[in-house]
Amino acid sequence: MKRKNILGIDIGGTGIKAALVDTNTGILQSKRIRVPTPRPATPEHIAQAVQQIITHFDYSGPVGCGFPNIIKDGKSLHHGNMHTTWINQQVDTLFQKTTGLPFVVQNDADVAAIAEMEFGVGRGLTGMVVLITIGTGLGSGVFYNGQLIPNMELGLLLGKKGQIIEQYASNNARKTAGLSWKKWGKRFNFFLAHTTELLSPNYFILGGGICKKFEKFKEHLTIDTPIKIAKFQNNAGIIGAALIARDKLIGN
Numbered sequence: 001m002k003r004k005n006i007l008g009i010d011i012g013g014t015g016i017k018a019a020l021v022d023t024n025t026g027i028l029q030s031k032r033i034r035v036p037t038p039r040p041a042t043p044e045h046i047a048q049a050v051q052q053i054i055t056h057f058d059y060s061g062p063v064g065c066g067f068p069n070i071i072k073d074g075k076s077l078h079h080g081n082m083h084t085t086w087i088n089q090q091v092d093t094l095f096q097k098t099t100g101l102p103f104v105v106q107n108d109a110d111v112a113a114i115a116e117m118e119f120g121v122g123r124g125l126t127g128m129v130v131l132i133t134i135g136t137g138l139g140s141g142v143f144y145n146g147q148l149i150p151n152m153e154l155g156l157l158l159g160k161k162g163q164i165i166e167q168y169a170s171n172n173a174r175k176t177a178g179l180s181w182k183k184w185g186k187r188f189n190f191f192l193a194h195t196t197e198l199l200s201p202n203y204f205i206l207g208g209g210i211c212k213k214f215e216k217f218k219e220h221l222t223i224d225t226p227i228k229i230a231k232f233q234n235n236a237g238i239i240g241a242a243l244i245a246r247d248k249l250i251g252n
Contacts, residue, residue, distance in 0.1 A: 005029050006245050007057060009050060009065045010108060010237030013037060013081035013136030013172075016046075017234065018053045021242035026119030028235060030057065041082040043089050047098040054099050063101050064245030066108035066237040067091055068137065070151045074105050078153075081136050104248045107151055109133045111240030112230070113141025114148065116205055118243060120231035127202030130154075130195060131230065133237070134208040138166040138191065142199070154195055165191050171210045181213075185220025192223050201225055209234045 009018040014037055020030040033056060038045035054063070069080040074092035079085075095103040113131040116122040122129055126145055130152075133139035138155030141148070155166035167173055169191040174184040192204060204223075206214070207230035214229055221227065230236055 006061065006242040006250075007054070007059045007063045008238040008240070008242030008245070009053060009063060010111075010241055011037070011046065011050075011065060011067050012108065012237075013041075013068055016049055016053065017238055018057070019235070019238050020057065020059075021239050023242050023246040026115060026232070026239050026243075028238070032235065032238065042085055043083070043091075043094055046082070047094055050095050051098050054101065060101065062245040062249040063095070063099070063103050064111070064241035064243065065091075065095065065103055065105045066111040066241045067105050068108045068139065070153055071105055071107045071110075072151065074103075102245075102249050104244050106241075106244055107139070107141075107153075108237050109139025109141040110148060110150055111141075111244055112139070112207055112232075112236035113143060113205070113240070114243055115232055115236045115240035116207070116230050117143055117146070117148075119239065120205075120236065121228045122203075122205055125203055128199055129203045129205065130199060130201040131205040131207060132192075132195075134171050134188070134206065134210045136170065136172045138170050140195075154191075154198075157194065157198075159190065159194065165194070171208065181216040182220055185217035188217065189221045189223065192221060192225070196223055196225055203228060205230050207233055207236050 017034045019028045019032040070077040076086045092103045092105045129143045131141040140154035142152040159165035169187040
């Protein structure tokens with residue numbers, strides 16, 4: 001009988017979240033835990049935090065993990081908001097050696113998009129669907145006719161005055177600059193408009209905890225593309241991480 005409940009871990013620039021997930025329904029089967037992302041966010045420190053999570057759940061089995069960098073075949077090709085020593089680090093092997101458990105690792109926004117497309121507001125949507133996770137940076141997961149296009153790091157695009165756009169329009173940028181919802185909303189709208197020019201999406205899905213306050217900034221979003229709010233918000237990465245472990249280590 002195929003395993004149903006799988007541990008999903010979502011590693012972010014400021015926090016690491018995890019829970020057991022029913023991969024047949026996308027419903028969390030445990031209380032979600034969150035621990036601060038260690039500083040400095042080196043491979044050794046993050047691996048120790050992952051081990052602490054495994055111990056907390058007393059878990060033994062396949063693990064799925066979303067990671068906030070460009071990930072190709074389990075390897076980190078960029079450091080993103082983490083430590084520079086993550087460049088060319090084989091993340092899945094590191095976590096497997098640390099915990100003794102089989103790991104699958106993919107870009108965090110990609111796994112969040114997988115969750116929304118399978119069980120959330122993206123289910124049944126066709127054409128170009130772009131999920132944006134708004135947090136420390138701006139993550140992006142892109143699907144075309146139900147097929148994931150991996151590692152579309154739209155937050156690394158250059159924006160105004162050559163600035164990386166996530167440094168201009170992320171939730172972290174809003175907090176750091178003390179921006180009003182109006183001022184930040186206009187910045188985020190600039191990002192969405194720029195993305196629209198590049199990809200001509202049929203839908204945007206917005207995720208991250210900030211979307212609980214969507215009413216505070218939605219009036220400043222003037223793009224014509226339909227916008228949907230992620231069903232799972234901050235849990236999307238956890239759920240998607242469990243789903244990739246199911247698909248790649250067990251089989252659907």
